[in-house]
Amino acid sequence: MAATYYADPAEAESFAAALLRAGGGLPQDEAQLMAKCLVQADLRGVDTHGLARLQQYMTRVKDGLINPTPKLEFEEKTPVAAHLDGQNAFGFIVATKAMADAVRRAETYGIGIVTANHSNHFGMAATYVQQALEKGMISLVFTNSAKQMPPFGGVETLLGISPFAAGAPSENEVPFILDMAPSVVAKGKIRKAARRGESIPLGWAYDKDGKPTTDAEVALNGSMAPIGGPKGSGIAILMDIMSGVLGGAAFGGEVGDQYKETRPQNVGHTFIAIKPGTFVDPATFRERMDTLVQRVHNVRPAEGFDRVLFPGEPEYLLSVKRRREGLAFADAERKMFEQLQAEFGVKPLRLSETPLNLTNGQ
Template sequence: MAETASSIVVKHPDAEAFVASLLEASGVPTKNAKIVAWGLVQADLRGVESHGINRIPSYLARTRNGVLDPKAEPTITQVTPVVAQVDGNNGFGFPAAHAAMETAISMAQTFGIGMVSVKHSNHFGMSAWIVRQAVDAGMMSLVFTNSSPALPVWGGKSQLMGVSPIACGAPGGENSIPFILDMAPSVAARGKIHKALRRGEKIPKGWALDEEGKPTDDPERALKGVMLPMGGPKGSALAIMMDVFSGVLSGSAFAGGVTSPYDMSAPGDVGHFIVALKPDLFMGLDEFRQRMDVLYQRVVGSDKMEGVDRIYFPGEIEQLTEERRIREGIPFVQAEIDALNAEAARLGVEKIRQVR
């Protein structure tokens, strides 16, 4: 989104407080409301508006329709010293994923690695905020999830696999930033289609096909069709991999069975797979961080192709966006603010505070 003078700007603490107040008014326990709010605002700060606070109207609609339990608390079962399972109990995906990573980190601090499978969860927003939870604890991580059908398998034409993000991370060194990768196996995340529809924008051709299997720049037609996998069969295979590790393994829905967060007919039944790993298992931590410094410097210092001014490390553009938006605020369009304030009016809480 272009950050222009016409944008409506909200400071991130005000955005967090506003979202938490909406959630608490909807019956979400305070601790969980703060986790959800933090995860959503992290997406907006990093420029991933498709997974930011504009998800709130659809989330709250699901609670009102009884297909998401706002009061649910995740429960944890220890399987082995390094393996656990979290049952989201059909609550918000954010607290379930947060509890899973917290548990994985705790196990990794003692045993070097921790693996947690999550079942009966829901959409947890941007995966990078969970990777960030591990990085902040000095851990490497893998964060997998499955999602509702939006992508055909290679050679097919109907929605079957989810646009399920692949995310991982590692702490940086003294002279480098953390490595944070969060990407969809499709050409673009499906949330970007919803964002374009919400803002009345076109999408690039090559992102999706309409119901007739034709390329389209119309987000409404794209949402009735299919997303396109990146790299053809490679993107399709990665989406299937997410379903194996997140859905099949966990006992949650899989093979097209996950319900969309925009569908009010049934629980999501999303599955996740989360791993935390100590970075000093095979060498000292100082050496690991020095090696990350070398990697970072060699990546960003690579010879540039024609037309490229700067090479970025994975997650670096988002980090720079976050730094700017922490200073200046998060930009929204009027339609987005109106939708959020409509929820506030419905729940009897104060409207979102704006800078301009």
């Protein structure tokens, strides 16, 4: 069985921040903020969007494709709406600042909406939903991304696998966190099958002529399938409207590919925060949310299921485990951390081959 290496989340955050400062040229506050976003993804099991991406992010900075020291300023459109030019900064920085501004507006006016352009990949969309939840807000998060999917019925890729995320707070139960890409699976699953020489289920991807395929290699040179045919394709188009068309970012297949292209991505995002207290007493809202969670939990599990979970709950349960046992990394990540720490002279990240027993949490 492949080895797993465990790291204290707090130490992983310091490690990532030190690297982003030393190798990425980010100021201390921004390095800390981005490191926190990456650790949140690893805590929730979205390992494809956590520290595993550090090397690639550092390469983009080294190649001059990311601006590590933007001077971000909001352009107010109305009291509830603003725009942020991301100045080609890391998407994590742009998104965190934009959601904070949307929340600030919602605190006063009941709703806040912020668009952003000239941004980059912002990682796990749920990060910004969690940020709004900390302030008791309902939120909607939109982003677009590089093309990987054809519109329904088409052959050529035009749409991004752009995750839509939404959240709502509860009182004693788990909050609602829906964070979903509009493709049937993440591309990483197809890469993994190709590496192992395995086939993929029909319905995950198409070949280069738009025909469904079970061959992972063929799929890598083809395109990804949207969830529910025209429905997933429609959601991906909505993401492009809300993120690219509305806020002045790239759209319709023009977002830069951070893996393949040496140009700024010009990703767009939109963040909407809604204060539940505008409509009902906030405590009543959270109690009603608890009731909804309990009603979902009380549904009799179908065959093959132990229990019925609320959206965001699988990731929440994993984050509880990982706060205790540590973040889990594979051997490829251990090697990448060693290489980066040597290259940039930062304090090595302590990794354990057995689960940790952390009592302090994070």
